[in-house]
Amino acid sequence: MVLAEYLQCGICFEPYTADSRLPKFLQCSGGIQHTYCLQCLRRLTVGGMIRCPCCGDLTSLGDRPADSLKNNIYLLPQIEAAAAARKQNGLEMFCRTCSAVAADQCGEHDLLKMSELREALRQLAERGAADMETVRQRRADAVTLFKEAHTVLVSVAESVRFTIEDYEMNAQLDDNIVGELERRREAADALPSDQLVDSYRFTEQHVADAHAALRETAPLAEQSAALLAASVALSAPGLSQTFAVGEWLHSGDLMKALLAASVVVYALDHVTAGEQEAGAAAEQCHKVGDTKPAAETKSFTYTNGLPAPSFSSMVKSTSPAAPAPAADAARTSVQRPLRGTNPRYSLRVTDGAAITDVIVELRPDMAPIMCKNFVTLCERGLLDNSRFHFAVHSDYLLGGRVDDDEGFSPLAKEPEKFVMADQCPLQDESGAIRMKGMGTVTGPNGEKRGLIGSQFMMWVSETRDYRQYQYTLVFGFIRQGLEFVRAITCMERAAIWRHARLLSTKPYRQ
Incomplete structure (x- = not known):
């Protein structure tokens, strides 16, 4: 000692x-x-x-x-x-406590013979490697889940974008109908007697469409209002959470807002009109503090198994819709030959699946102002990659809303948006291309003259009863590609909005 x-x-x-x-x-x-x-x-x-x-x-x-x-x-x-x-x-001993050769003061520590240290080192390294492999696998699993979640979120975001575009398109079409009805109302007193019947029929059809839209959007309005004042109960083994959708949607907490947004998207995509029977395979969201039985709850309902594509699959198809065939083979028209030396323009048009050059012959001899207006739009690239934003099945296709509003004429002087059109005697017919009227103005001689901007329409119907007028807004004719334009008008309205575009324009030379 x-x-x-x-x-x-x-x-x-x-x-x-x-x-x-x-x-x-x-x-x-x-x-x-x-x-x-x-x-x-x-x-x-x-x-x-x-x-x-x-x-x-x-x-x-x-x-x-x-x-x-x-x-x-x-x-x-x-x-x-x-x-x-x-x-x-x-x-001679090794002290595991001190990680050094054992000394006299290590008597109560975790000691190991030096001859056993090599094997202990090997086992320690193996155990550490096994632990790190578990950690690596856990992180890899988490990354896989995050990637899957990211894919779903991107797909949902894309699908929501399409849905927003659909609703915006419908809203813009609603604006067009409202504007047209307002113009019909204002023009009722001054309308010639021979046009009253046609105007009444046109207005009657729009009113019928408005009533149908009212019925169609009633569940949507009820659903939207209920969402902002609703709570959702989430339950799972070991989990119970209730949250207010409207509050969480605007929450600064990203995950709360994401959860609420998911409920909003799912609910609005599964809007159903009418009452749902109690006991149906559905989840109901009820107002906070509502003590009514579920069967009496008048709030939005989630349903599964709907035949139409929905957010329940989390992905809407983004493949371009194929153009629908012309409704009636008898309507197919022959190609019109190009006439003389009139200027021609090539409009590169796509329906989302194919691309075609539509050749248009302009008539500056008959409609110099409208032709100059259209050529200026082309030369400045204002029509490039613009949407065809409206169509009537096998009747006409409308485009040229270059500013996502009413459009404008590049010839107009500020603060005006439109210019006065020619008094052109060319008549509406299948294959005619004309400017869309944006109102009227009094001409230099006291006559009524139309106003034009950038919107134009292409007639495709071979069966329409085209009325003859002294003057029209026609400024040219389609000489090639009319069938392709007609096929676009036969596509679904949402498909036209998403996929039909005027990609580019350029002078056409044979």
């Missing part, structure tokens, strides 16, 4: 060794030379002097390091002998 005390430093209490912890004598007075390890003496050296921690005497080193002090030659043999004996007998 006395030997063990002598074999360790009195400062750090670490055992002496034959290398970094050599026992060194200090030059203390009174014939006593206290001994400490080299590492501690190096730390105690200040200005070439070492003060003995035991007696306080100073040992002068001068310019020499602490390494120059004399070794305790009496302890060295015992240190070396003890180390050799431990190695020879396999008694």
